[in-house]
Amino acid sequence: MIEVRNLTKAFPDGTLALNDVNVTIPDGDFVAVIGLSGAGKSTFLRCLNRLVDPTSGSILVGGQDVAPLSGRKLQLYRRTVGFVFQQFNLVTRLSVLDNVLHGRLGYHSTFSGMLGLYTEDDYARARDAIRLVGLSEKEDTRVSSLSGGQQQRVAIARAIAQDPQLMLADEPMASLDPRLSDVILGLLRGYNEEKGVSVLINIHVLEHARRYCKNFLAFNRGRLVASGPIADLTSELETEIYAGSLDAL
Amino acid sequence: MTTPLGARYTNARALGVAGVLAALTVVLAVLALGLGAVATPAAQVWAALWGGGDDLTRQLVLDLRLPRVGVSLLCGAMFAASGAMMQGVIRNPLASPDIIGVGAGAGLAATVFLLAWPAAPPGGLPWAALAGAWGGFGLVLLLSREWRGAGGLHPVRLALVGVAVAAALGAVQQLVLVRAPDGLGSALTFLTGTVYGADAGRLLSVLPWALVLLPAALLLSRTLDVLNLGEDLATGLGTRVGPARLLSLGVGVALAGAAVTGAGILGFVGLLAPHLARLLVGAKHGRMLPVSMLLGALLVLAADTLGRALLPPLEVPAGIFTTLVGAPYFLYLLKRTA
Structure with missing residues (x-):
């Protein structure tokens, strides 16, 4: 289980990439993280594997607060978190x-x-x-x-x-032919079901999220604005999630 | 990118390549040892190397020519290893000690050290060069505003700043040499890139550094592989990027500093040899580093031998040949990177 409490990330220029995020993710979940570019999706994932240092708040993974970890303990934690990058990094x-x-x-x-x-x-x-x-x-x-x-x-x-005890994927299909998305998502979903490892995916195409994910987290300007079973992601809610951000642009 | 020569990069292939290069180096070394005002046939050189032959030949080959060949081989290998490590750590194909200010800093420090303290013990020179190497490199890092290394070093900016700093430091070095007293200044011209006049003393001052640093570089090859993954991934996989980068850079900079005290700044050896090695045996440092060292050694020895054989009794500095080959390749790399 992952419990994120009051997670905030402020960048040196004052931008709040994450603003008081609270969420609980049960074991074996398959989560779509949605929102516009710059909404904080990527920062959220990178806080979970501590590639980004949170400004405040706690992140409990399997009962251990990983937010304050450093040095050897942080290394030991990181190796148990799989991360799939948009650009593959091979x-x-x-x-x-x-x-x-x-x-x-x-x-x-x-x-x-x-x-x-x-x-x-x-x-x-x-x-x-x-x-x-x-x-x-x-x-x-x-x-x-x-x-x-x-x-x-x-x-x-x-x-x-x-x-890994947790698998994170940061827009894993974004640099691929759209037709390949099913292969990638299918693989991740199969792994999730077979091993019971929680998977969080930053995803742009909501249709993919609907087809493969169990739950969703929606970010808008650093805030977690909606979450729940993917079935609850109605088109009205969708408009709400994205419209607010569009206004801000 | 396709695999050159249609072959897969395997350990067997790397061993084969290393064997061929080592054999070539031995052959060329024997030829170089025979070259000079009194030509010595290869057979006599070989005999002298194993303690045979007459006294005159032995003196000629072992006392006069061997140090020069030894310095060529060691400095070539050290420049190559230094370049390979820097390219690995900075993840920049353009990185090479002579391009990012390390060689120029070492050269300037060595020149100033020798002029300011002519009576210094010979062992002191490499330390001065080492300090200068760090100075030059530090300057480049500062000016490219990448000194924290937090976001990784930006490839092209670092190379550009490096070229400018190297040129400036080189100019200062030239100025110091011009202003130096007659004789003393010309005795230091080796610092601009030649093994001319390398004697047993110089060989012995470089040798301990090579014996420590070259094996150290090989021991770090796995670490360099990890650094090659990039900061995000290497960190994310749970490896210690910071200390690994610092240690590897330290050895890379020290290699260049020590090499400069032996042969001056041999242009582009640190760039060419690692690139050639990657083409031959692939990017794994465990294979690429030793092959780089052999290539660097061979390259410098070949350049020096060519320089001696081409227009006797004139001697063309080895650095000229390495630069003639290296500069166009650098331009090609620039074009490809940009």
């Missing part, structure tokens, strides 16, 4: 397997020697993850020769290889 000159193995890096010292970093267990987990995203036959292929959709699947496999 090393395109390396093979699929090498990239997915990076998901295991948090389990080793950053200063390990030049040989033999990964264990047999790491390889097994990486190969499992690659199988899960259906790329087993591409294991040794260089990522640069894969299509965009395949590259995002590699990135998802890398996050899965982390063996």
Whole structure:
């Protein structure tokens, strides 16, 4: 379970990217995070894995408040949170397997020697993850020769290889052909159902959210303005969520 | 991007490439040891290296020519390793010690040190160069306003500032040399990029640095792989980016500083060798770093040997050849990055 209490993030220029956000996300949830660009979706996800330091508030993940973590404890927490980036963030000159193995890096010292970093267990987990995203036959292929959709699947496999307690995806389909969205969302949903790991996705296309997600969180100028089962996301509510932001533009 | 030569990057391939490069280096070194006013056949050079041959040949080969070849190899390897590490840490294909102010800072500091303190013990020079290397690099970081490193270093801005700072520091160095007393100034011209006149003393002052820093670079290869993932991802995966970056940069800067005291600023070796190595064996630092070092060593030795063989008894500085090859490549990279 994730409990976010009074979460606020102020940037140095005074912008409130997140303004007193309160939300509880049960285990195994599949959540669409919606709102206009700049509404705070991305900052919200990045606070959850602490790529962004919250200004105030608490974030309880599995009973542990991760907001004040630093140093070694923060590293140990981060490795248990999978993150899928919009731009994949893969090393395109390396093979699929090498990239997915990076998901295991948090389990080793950053200063390990030049040989033999990964264990047999790491390889097994990486190969499992690659199988899960259906790329087993591409294991040794260089990522640069894969299509965009395949590259995002590699990135998802890398996050899965982390063996995360929480999976975050920041607009994972935004740089892909729209037709590939079903593949990506289907993979994440399948993983969510099989392992019971909560998944939060920043999503632009509401139609996708409706088809795949259980619940939604709607942000508008840093505030959580609506949340609940995806079925409650009526077109009236939708207009409300987006209209307020449009006025502000 | 397709894989060059249609091959996959494997450990076996890296070993093969490294083997070929090492063999080439040995052959070229033997040839270079035979080159000079008194030409020595390769067989005699080989014999002298293993303690045979007559006294004159041994003296010629071991005492006079070997230091120069040794300095070429070590400094080439160190520049190459330095460039490879900086490209990895800064994640900037244009990074190289001579481009981002490290070499120029080291060169200026070494020049001032030698002129201000001619009687200094030879071991002091690399330390002065090291301080200068950090000074030059620090200046570039400050001017590109990326000193906190919080948002990662901006590739093109860093390179541009680096080029400007390197040019300015180089000009100051030239000025100091011009103003220096006769003789002393010309004795320091090696700092502008040549191994001419490298003697046993210079070899011995560079050697300990190479013996510590080159293995240190190899030990950091896994760390460099991690840094290559970029700040967001590396941090998100739970690795310690800050200390890893600092340590890697420290070794990279020290490599360049020490190399400058041996051979001056050999232009573009730190840029060329790592790029070539990546083409040959891929981007993994565990394979790419050793191959870079071999390529750098080979490159500088080849440049120096060519410079000696081309117009005897005139000697063309090695830095001229490396720059002639490197500058167009830098322009090509600039075009591709922009």
